[in-house]
Amino acid sequence: MDWLRDPGFLGTHATIGADLSQLMATLFTGLFIIGWIQAKKRQADAHHWLMLGGMIAMLSFFVAYYLFRQLGVLAVEGKEGFGGSQALYDYVFIPVLTLHIILVIIGLVMAVYMIVLGFRSQTVVQGIRSLNETALQTSWKKVGLLLGAITVIVMGLFFSRVATAGFSMRKMEVYLGLLILVAVVFAIEMAIQRIWPNGARRHRALGRFTMIIYCILFVTGTFTYTMLYILYPGKIG
Numbered sequence: 698m699d700w701l702r703d704p705g706f707l708g709t710h711a712t713i714g715a716d717l718s719q720l721m722a723t724l725f726t727g728l729f730i731i732g733w734i735q736a737k738k739r740q741a742d743a744h745h746w747l748m749l750g751g752m753i754a755m756l757s758f759f760v761a762y763y764l765f766r767q768l769g770v771l772a773v774e775g776k777e778g779f780g781g782s783q784a785l786y787d788y789v790f791i792p793v794l795t796l797h798i799i800l801v802i803i804g805l806v807m808a809v810y811m812i813v814l815g816f817r818s819q820t821v822v823q824g825i826r827s828l829n830e831t832a833l834q835t836s837w838k839k840v841g842l843l844l845g846a847i848t849v850i851v852m853g854l855f856f857s858r859v860a861t862a863g864f865s866m867r868k869m870e871v872y873l874g875l876l877i878l879v880a881v882v883f884a885i886e887m888a889i890q891r892i893w894p895n896g897a898r899r900h901r902a903l904g905r906f907t908m909i910i911y912c913i914l915f916v917t918g919t920f921t922y923t924m925l926y927i928l929y930p931g932k933i934g
Contacts (some may be wrong), residue, residue, distance in 0.1 A: 710930035780931030818896035834897030
C-alpha cells in the first residue's frame, strides 16, 4: 500500500490516501443528504436502498482505513505534519481533531444501529415499503446476547491484531473503549424505546440525529484536512 503515500490528486500537500479519504467523506455525506431528502419526500424504497448501500460502503471504507492506517485525513505520519504554531495546534487543531474522532466512533456505531433499526421498523406490503407505526421493543435478554456476540467478535479482532503486531496497552484501551461505547448505545436504546416506543417515530428521530452527526463529521474532517494539507502543511524529518 505504499502508493497511498504518493502525492495526492486534489492539488494540495496531501497524499493519495488523505485525498481519497476526503473524497469518500464528501461522497458519503452527499449520499446521506440525498437519502434524507428522499425520506422527507416519503420515497421509502429509494431511501432504504440508498442509505443501506451508503452505510455499508462507509463501514467497509473505514474498516479499510483502520487496517491500512493510511486512508485518513487525520493521519499525521510519514511526510505529513502540522506546520502551524504550537498554540494553534494545541488549542484549535487538536480539539477539532478530538471531536472528529469521537464523532467518527459515534457515527460508525449509529450506522450499524440505523441499518438494524431500519429493517426492524419497516414493513413491505405488495411491494410498497413503509415504516411500521407500531411499538418496537427489545428485551434486556436480547440486548445481553447481542452485546456478548459483539464482545466475542471485537476481542477476536483484538487478539488477531496482537498476534500479528504485538500487544500494547493503547490497543487494548481502544478496543475496550469500543465495547463500552456499544454498551452505552444499547443502554441508551433501552431508554429511548421508552421515550419513542413507536418504531417509526424512533427511526425518524434517530435518523435526524445521525444525519446531524454526519454533517458535523464532514465539516470537522474538511477542517482538519484544510489545516494539515492547505493552510499549514509541514514535514516530519
